[in-house]
Amino acid sequence: STGRWFDSTPRSRVVPVKRSQYRAESAGHFLEKLATRLPEFSGTATEENYLAVLDLALMDRYVSAHEEAQLLQAATEIGLDKHQALRLHELYFQQLVATAWSDGVLTEDEIADLAKVIGLLGLPPQLIEVAKVAPVASEDHEPIREPQGNHQIDLGAMVVLTGDMTRPRSEIEAQLASAGFAPHRAITKKVALLVAADPDSLSGKAKKARDYCIPVVGEDYLWNTLLR
Template sequence: MNPARGYAVIDTETTGILTGWRHRIAEIAVVHLDPAGRITDEWVTLVNPDRDLGPQAIHGIRAADARRAPRFEHLAGELVQRLSGRVVVAHNWAFDAMHLRAEFGRLGIDTPFETDAGLCTMRAAGRARLNSGRSLIDCCAAARLSERSWHTALDDARAAGELLGFFLRHAPKAVATTEAQLRAANWAWPRLEPGAVRTVQRTAVGHVEPHFLARLVERMPRDGEPAVDAYLAMLDDALLDRQISATEGDALVEIAHDLGLHKDEVVALHLSYLRDLAREAWADQVVTDEERHDLLTVATLLALEPAIVETILDEERDSVRTPAGERKVGGLTLRPGDKVVLTGDMSRGRAEIAAEAAAAGIRVTTSVSKQTRVLAAADPDSLSGKAKRARECGVPVVSEAAFLKALAALG
């Protein structure tokens, strides 16, 4: 049997623990080490799991990023190429092995990734008597290795790689290569073309996405007025929770392109939209601090200068009330009898939210239909089946915070 060329340290971030519950890999990293334990290469990408992302508070992956990422089937060839001929390593190998088996299994591909096929640095820590807890953080602290951005696939893989290097130097017997690990390294994989996979990384902390207006091209003026009702209707839905998700921004750009709107026309529509809201705010002859704050929020979301709010409020002071049924200041409102659906890992328990909703006359259902008022999501860019169905049915997807605020107002 050929000796391995070195090590491939792998780490995955997943939507949950159990593959039997249809949990998927959402980020994967592979770090190469030479036989002496020196890092020689690294690779990482988010993975579109085609479902909600689960405990986002732990792994920190945004649906706005994951939705742009390749699916596992698109990167399987690249991954095989990076693992072939190397001893596969992970901290808590059994967990990563379970998810790798499940992902390749969905593609009809057998793998060598059984419990004894990978070198587990967690188990090695026990053999080396490191006197630490089982977690990667504890093991690295006991070995006096660097702090990392834990729970990101690349930093966790780097940390496990450094831990392996520590063991190779100080306790080589604890990480001695076994026959099972060499068999896995020399596994006869089916031919998979690596392809030109475009990796997608997490958005850097503090990064500000360009406003969706920046993606609208300048167009030549036209004769006649464009049909804008469809754009305004989508804007209504997008602003229900007083934020515009990446998915909603994409949809607004797409419909503006479909309608042939150029950037100046969209800016004019945004001003008109803000003016309608200001007119509604003056309907009772008083603009409250809450209404003024709401108008400033909308102006910011629509890339309008905040100062324009006071100008428009002054101009609309004496305007008549907007006819019933048009846009209202305050965003999402709920009425007794409305049906709502929840998706994602909420900050509060779903049973608690459902009980509060029921007390206010709101029915929380498990499936989306055209009769659903809104889908409340832990992440408004959710990739869940419910979110996909909501977008197909034209049901607005709003944030958990906006839904709970509207629920509290109704209660």
């Protein structure tokens, strides 16, 4: 099973995450901003592009306002309407479920994670009950791409922090170094990840990271994935 997004810090420590004003004004699921029906589209972009953007957006199990905009742009470039995007979301979820079941066991933490993904994808809540049923092996179905949710930050990768974290930055950087990553103070094209106290941050570092297509994640990603 993947299990990389699940809590590894003491369960009693729950720290509220600040969200930007822009996020507060963005009510409703981003799929509601897609047209219900669109005419046939024949461009060079593919569904793979959308799934790739979706995979990165869900790295930290939080879809920021910027990531919503990226997903809407990717859907528009492909010509996806709301129903087609939901179909891809369901495909993504099915592959994530298959990954969670890959060791033959679905843990309570994995169930909670999948339930959260359902909400982020705008899928029916009852899908979690379907996910709890062990899949039957079949050779008849070929997925559109490899199982999702496996985006990794390799050891030795450069990681930058921005904003006021729940622990001193020097302490976090020391932990990152001990875990095999390379803490860095500035955004360059060689940086693999920006960890922001606010994933919706409009700071200079966040803007530059997005310009370089560097993933921007929240602090929870540190404790649930990199430093778990």
